Amino acid sequence: MSPVLEIRDLSVDYGTLRAVHNVTLTLNKGEVLGLAGESGSGKSTLAYAATRLLQPPGHVPSGEVFFKGKDLLSLSDKELQVLRWSEIAIVFQGAMNALNPVISVATQLDDVLRTHRPDVKRPARTARARELLGLVGIPADRLTAYPHQLSGGMRQRVMIAMALALEPEVVIMDEPTTALDVVVQRQILGQMMRLRETLGFSVIFITHDISLLVEFSDRIAIMYGGRVVEEAPAGEIYRAAKHPYSQGLLSSFPALRGPRRELKGIPGSPPDLRSMPSGCPFHPRCPSAMDVCGERMPSLESVEETRRVACWLEGVHV
Amino acid sequence: MTFLLRRALFYLVTLWAAITVNFLLPRLLPGDPVQAMITKLGGRLNSDAMASLYVLFGLDDNKSIWEQYVDYWGSLFRGDLGLSFTFFPTPVADVLAQSMPWTLGLVGVTTVIAFLLGTLLGVYAGWKRGSWMDNLIPVTTFLSSIPYFWLGLIAISLFSVTWPLFPASGGYAPGLVPEFSGEFIGSVLEHAVLPGVTIVVSSVAGWILGMRNMMVTVTAEDYVLVARAKGLTQKRIMFAYAARNAVLPSISGFALSLGFIVGGALLVEMVFSYPGLGYVLFQGIGGKDYPLMQGVFLVITLAVLVANLLADIGYLLLDPRTRKEG
Structure with a gap:
């Protein structure tokens, strides 16, 4: 497997507060990489920082993001603008407010095509827009509709159609189905994954819903307090998560298949950026915390060939 | 429909x-x-x-x-609004017809200019917030907080007394006959400079401030982030995504201000003895000229209604959410 997007040692600050600490992650070609964590764990911040969409006071003090041999963080604005959407597209929470309410779906799709493919004539662009809507199962006559005339699910599909307009290499999905009901959620994700097989793009799938990740992604990275605490193939996370936080996240959702498990949830609440606990940020909530956990932060180490864990419970640290 | x-x-x-x-x-x-x-x-x-x-x-x-x-x-x-006392025996309708073009020409045009200028400056100030543009706002707000008649008098004392650049009063030079000639139009424009500039100066701050604040709010919306992620040009994001949404509240404010052109002209036309409706109303009040006052009030009412209708239509055109499909 060849890497498409490599995030190396990326840190993100909001003013003087560090929201993401030295994260290293690799997205391989054709892969769905899940990014899970509670609200405030830094998962969306990481994605926005990597695509340079972070708004002030957010900024990136250190790190690199390699895409096709180029560091995204050092591209000029012009190069970045060309690369955006044509190579890396983002599916936002379209059900909420990601579509401009005062211009039609057609114009919003066309905006992308017109900006990035200026040599394509209008009829061809319209044909492409109709084709894109067809791809996500929306009748082509909805092209002239305005966002408020569409249901939440349809808006999300429009968002996906828009993301695929230029056949990007990487699609980042940021909580793409959070505002939708469970049935529509699964339909849309299923469709997205089928499109991925035919079009061959790679996906970074960000959600707090780890059960969706287990079902739809190949590999999962779990974030806590701005750090990746565990990274492993989806099946292994589901079967045998190693980090106590991952175990806690998994037991907060009912299993869809397999034997019944007790729902537990995680006691306490996510850490505050302004007062991060010393040592491992999870230790105040951790059921198996030891003395060392409050003193030093465990580094993210490979425990097997395909998994990395940042926890003192793992043998490699001793 | x-x-x-x-x-x-x-x-x-x-x-x-x-x-x-x-x-x-x-x-x-x-x-x-x-x-x-x-x-x-x-x-x-x-x-x-x-x-x-x-x-x-x-x-x-x-x-x-x-x-x-x-x-x-x-x-x-029949268009018969009675006879004016002040300008007896001229019919009120004639008095109104004579003074209306002056008010529409001066206050109408300057209201539109102030709106366009203020909104455009507001778009830039909101888009580039934190830049030098932000210093503009205290200055324009200060200017708009000066009572209008005071601002007008200062303008007269500076630009037609101390430095006699522009005439202090009237709509055109005395002795000229209103006609379509270069001389007359030039004189009208010259007389319109001081009242026009003072109107713009005193009203532009409101548009800048309103538009800037809406721009700041709208810039934080998801669809602006999406537009940036889409790699659109800055110009396209600023106008089609941010300003297009931010301008909606200003549009209704603008339509309402169009309705108040006639009524609001009173002070301006008094200060500059401008031959418009406001000045006529002022004279009418002084002379207890009921037919004339009634006529002016009728015009003001009509203007407000027409302005509201324009606001409705403008909103229908600009915001698809207000359109009701049959």
Whole structure:
């Protein structure tokens, strides 16, 4: 497997507060990489920082993001603008407010095509827009509709159609189905994954819903307090998560298949950026915390060939 | 379409109510205009003349209020608003027709200029917030907080007394005949500079501030983030995504301010003795000229209604969410 997007040692600050600490992650070609964590764990911040969409006071003090041999963080604005959407597209929470309410779906799709493919004539662009809507199962006559005339699910599909307009290499999905009901959620994700097989793009799938990740992604990275605490193939996370936080996240959702498990949830609440606990940020909530956990932060180490864990419970640290 | 019809009906009912109030108001006031006229002429009228004046003003006592009301509507439809006392015996309709173009030309044009200029500056100030543009706001807000008549007087004392660059009063140089000639138009423009600039200076701050704040709010919306992620040009994001949404509240404010052009002209035209409706109203009030005041009020009412209708239509065009599909 060849890497498409490599995030190396990326840190993100909001003013003087560090929201993401030295994260290293690799997205391989054709892969769905899940990014899970509670609200405030830094998962969306990481994605926005990597695509340079972070708004002030957010900024990136250190790190690199390699895409096709180029560091995204050092591209000029012009190069970045060309690369955006044509190579890396983002599916936002379209059900909420990601579509401009005062211009039609057609114009919003066309905006992308017109900006990035200026040599394509209008009829061809319209044909492409109709084709894109067809791809996500929306009748082509909805092209002239305005966002408020569409249901939440349809808006999300429009968002996906828009993301695929230029056949990007990487699609980042940021909580793409959070505002939708469970049935529509699964339909849309299923469709997205089928499109991925035919079009061959790679996906970074960000959600707090780890059960969706287990079902739809190949590999999962779990974030806590701005750090990746565990990274492993989806099946292994589901079967045998190693980090106590991952175990806690998994037991907060009912299993869809397999034997019944007790729902537990995680006691306490996510850490505050302004007062991060010393040592491992999870230790105040951790059921198996030891003395060392409050003193030093465990580094993210490979425990097997395909998994990395940042926890003192793992043998490699001793 | 039904929406527009319903709005039109609403405006007709409002218009009827406004005209009826306009009819009733002078009749509810103590005293009557003929008495005022008699006083003004210092008792140099005999009883026949007084009686004919009462007939002339439609105030002859034989008629019931209902008959007067019907007559009032009849004369309205004929464009007959009665005779002005101040400019006796010129019909009110003629006085209005003469002064209206001046007000529309001066206050109307400057209101549009102030709106366009302020909104555009607001778009940039909001888009590049934290830049030097932010320093503009305290300055313009300071200028707009100066009472208008004071600002006008300062402008006159500086630019037509200390440095006599522009004329201090009037709509055109005395001695010229209103006509389509270069000389006359030049004179009109020259006379419009001071009142026009002071209107823009005193009203532009509101547009800048409103637009800037809406831009700041809208820039934080998801669709602006999406537009950036889409790799659109800065210009496209700023206008089609941010400003296009941010301008909506300003549009209704603008339409309302169009309605107040006529009423709001009073102060400007008083300070600069400008021959528009406001100045006419001022003179009418001074002369207890009820027909003239009624006429001006009617024009103000109509202007507000038309402005509201424009706001409705503007909103329909700009915000698809307000369109009701049949």
